[in-house]
Amino acid sequence: MNATLTTTAVRRGSDAELVAxxxxxxxxxxxxxxxxxxxxxxxxxxxxxxxxxxxxxxxxxxxxxxxxxxxxxxxxxxxxxxxxxxxxxxxxxxxxxxxxxxxxxxxxxxxxxxxxxxxxxxxxxxxxxxxxxxxxxxxxxxxxxxxxxxxxxxxxxxxxxxxxxxxxxxxxxxxxxxxxxxxxxxxxxxxxxxxxxxxxxxxxxxxxxxxxxxxxxxxxxxxxxxxxxxxxxxxxxxxxxxxxxxxxxxxxxxxxxxxxxxxxxxxxxxxGGKAPVVVFADADLAAVAESLRTAAFYNSGQECGAACRVLVHESVAEEFTGLLVEQVRSFVVGDPTAGDDVEIGPLVSEAHFNRVAGFLERAKKDGLTAAIGGAPLDGPGFFIAPTVLTNVPAGAEASQNEIFGPVVTIETFSDEDEAIKRSNETPYGLAASVWTRDAARSIDVPRKLHFGTVWVNSHLVLANEVPWGGFKGxxxxxxxxxxxxxxxxxxxxxxxxxxx
Known part of the structure; x- marks a missing residue:
């Protein structure tokens, strides 16, 4: 799996303890x-x-x-x-x-x-x-x-x-x-x-x-x-x-x-969740990429509603992938003492780090491509480079199972019915998002997605006044x-x- 790492090193802070x-x-x-x-x-x-x-x-x-x-x-x-x-x-x-x-x-x-x-x-x-x-x-x-x-x-x-x-x-x-x-x-x-x-x-x-x-x-x-x-x-x-x-x-x-x-x-x-992000050809692709910078990678992707599984219309997939990679390239990875601009921290434990690294290794063997990231980062701590996987076929392990790390997969679809069917072909039913400028589609497609929360032209926006929970697994x-x-x-x- 060819990989271009987001960063060659984790930014380290001072030796001062965070907590006395x-x-x-x-x-x-x-x-x-x-x-x-x-x-x-x-x-x-x-x-x-x-x-x-x-x-x-x-x-x-x-x-x-x-x-x-x-x-x-x-x-x-x-x-x-x-x-x-x-x-x-x-x-x-x-x-x-x-x-x-x-x-x-x-x-x-x-x-x-x-x-x-x-x-x-x-x-x-x-x-x-x-x-x-x-x-x-x-x-x-x-x-x-x-x-x-x-x-x-x-x-x-x-x-x-x-x-x-x-x-x-x-x-x-x-x-x-x-x-x-x-x-x-x-x-x-x-x-x-x-x-x-x-x-x-x-x-x-x-x-x-x-x-x-x-x-x-x-x-x-x-x-x-x-x-x-x-x-x-x-x-x-x-x-x-x-x-x-x-x-x-x-x-x-x-x-x-x-x-x-x-x-x-x-x-x-x-x-758990494996949130599909359905990007139609008429979507504002730059807005999707900018939104996913947060929605997919917040808390190092250790988020059950993370925007981790992109399904994008085949006609705009290449353009969208480039935009998302540019967003991911700008991340600062580091420990909590390394500065206020650090956005991506480590995974929570060595066991979870090994689990996510295992997903990436198997993705490599299965022929998936890392447009950026794709590997652990050197040094102490449990850091994984923010990753975008492309060339992802329908039913791939990386797109079906919850990785729970800073990893986004990109699949393509050819029409609306396929996008809906593929989105629902997962054991999870927590969250999803739909990206389109078509007013009728923005109302109709969410009704056909089997997820407890469906956002339209946004993702991972929560409020205490509205419920959070899922269907299925x-x-x-x-x-x-x-x-x-x-x-x-x-x-x-x-x-x-x-x-x-």
């Missing part, structure tokens, strides 16, 4: 309002992906640790759920204020733990603040079927109740933001929760617990660090957890859903918006006989 020792959170579980040691004494290493060095270690939690946390959550849920929406709203607004006040240290911890550029981490902090503020208001404005006599002499009232105790499993790509996406609606709906952060990126979740420990009632919010087979499985099978919510890989989602089946608990899954349930509040609550019908 006294800024770290307690490296313990957070249960019933306090940081506590685990029952096993085992520890899990946390590594800096920009250089491969050990940052610290956290407890390797057990099923017993989960049981203690669930007991606390169950005890706290009743009083929390009985508060008025206005009372819970005030608490969530206080959480938002605390996150904002501690935004600088949260961003630096996030960059240290994930390798993200500081600008990306600061954006995650801002998104987390807005999530809590939105849910604080939305929790006060739920609507439902009007009370009324739908059967003679019987008045029906619809109640919206908390689901109860929620088990939450969050991913490594957006540790703080994805925690906020779950915690805020879970609490706004009157639930308590036990959260397992990714064992690779637990630091900002623990820091969040530290800075809001005195804001939330003890037991309402609990964290047990650890591994999926121990902590995650127990959350999914625990008989006193009413709902389990996971953001993660398809395989993790399948495992959680299967385990939850034994207790018939509800499951909320936001899983991308899971079910919705994050953000009032739909998340509905997912984390239950509906009860009360019918009153008033015949006289």
């Amino acid at each position: 020792k006294d800024e770290f959170p307690p490296l313990q579980h957070f249960i019933d309002g306090a940081f506590v040691d685990g029952e096993s004494g085992g520890r899990t290493p946390v590594v800096n992906p920009a250089n491969g060095r050990l940052i610290c270690d956290v407890p390797e939690g057990t099923a017993g640790d989960v049981d203690v946390a669930v007991t606390a959550a169950r005890r706290a849920q009743g009083p929390w759920g009985e508060l008025t929406p206005a009372e819970r709203s005030a608490v969530l607004l206080s959480v938002a204020e605390r996150i904002e006040e501690h935004g600088d240290v949260l961003a630096r911890l996030e960059s240290l733990n994930t390798g993200k550029p500081l600008a990306t981490s600061l954006d995650d902090v801002a998104g987390s603040v807005d999530t809590f503020r939105f849910m604080a208001g939305a929790g006060r404005a739920l609507t439902s079927l009007a009370a009324g006599d739908y059967a003679a002499d019987h008045t029906s009232v619809i109640l919206r109740e908390p689901a109860g105790v929620v088990g939450v499993i969050t991913p490594w790509n957006y540790p703080l933001l994805m925690a906020a996406w779950k915690i805020a609606p879970v609490l706004a709906a009157g639930n308590s929760l036990v959260l397992k952060p990714s064992e690779q990126t637990p630091l900002t979740t623990l820091k969040l617990a530290e800075i809001i420990a005195d804001v939330l009632p003890a037991g309402v919010f609990n964290i047990v660090t650890g591994l999926g087979p121990g902590v995650g499985e127990r959350l999914a099978t625990h008989p006193d957890i009413d709902l389990v919510a996971l953001t993660g890989s398809v395989n993790s989602g399948k495992a959680v859903a299967a385990a939850a089946g034994d207790t018939v608990k509800r499951v909320h899954l936001e899983l 991308s899971g079910y349930g919705r994050d953000l918006s009032i739909y998340a509040l509905e997912d984390f609550s239950r509906t009860k019908h009360v019918m009153i006989n008033h015949a006289r």
Whole structure:
């Protein structure tokens, strides 16, 4: 695979630490309002992906640790759920204020733990603040079927109740933001929760617990660090957890859903994606390329909605490819301390780095061409050059499976029907985008694409007011918006006989 690397070296910053020792959170579980040691004494290493060095270690939690946390959550849920929406709203607004006040240290911890550029981490902090503020208001404005006599002499009232105790499993790509996406609606709906952060990126979740420990009632919010087979499985099978919510890989989602089946608990899954970007011949090609510079490569492509699979009309494919390569060529790759202009950081771990590198190696063997990038970058840390793969046939592994790195594939199509069919030929159904100046096409084509979010002439634009979630292998349930509040609550019908 011929490759022209985006850069011959990763920009390195100073040796100064991003986070001082006294800024770290307690490296313990957070249960019933306090940081506590685990029952096993085992520890899990946390590594800096920009250089491969050990940052610290956290407890390797057990099923017993989960049981203690669930007991606390169950005890706290009743009083929390009985508060008025206005009372819970005030608490969530206080959480938002605390996150904002501690935004600088949260961003630096996030960059240290994930390798993200500081600008990306600061954006995650801002998104987390807005999530809590939105849910604080939305929790006060739920609507439902009007009370009324739908059967003679019987008045029906619809109640919206908390689901109860929620088990939450969050991913490594957006540790703080994805925690906020779950915690805020879970609490706004009157639930308590036990959260397992990714064992690779637990630091900002623990820091969040530290800075809001005195804001939330003890037991309402609990964290047990650890591994999926121990902590995650127990959350999914625990008989006193009413709902389990996971953001993660398809395989993790399948495992959680299967385990939850034994207790018939509800499951909320936001899983992987492989977003097609359908570029018609009449599209503004320069605008598409400029948009994909962010939408495809943000967070080093470790984004489930990333614009990673381009399907472009054959008549403009060469022109578009040139425009996208020029956009990618200008990226600055480096570690979080290397300057404010760094845009691409490392992948999160050595294991994930090897996985993405394996995709590129197989693409080379399969005859795909790297118009730019196509290989790992030299030096310490887990860096992959931003990559654009061309000569991609229908059904190629690189275009069908979620690579989850800074890699975009480009395929061509000849007509609209083919573009729609090819876009839908994927096990995922999270996000897609359509690029065209044709007004009728901009309305018609999105209806035929089987994805939970379809953008027209943009990609990866999110807002707390609108839902996020997928179809097919991308899971079910919705994050953000009032739909998340509905997912984390239950509906009860009360019918009153008033015949006289």
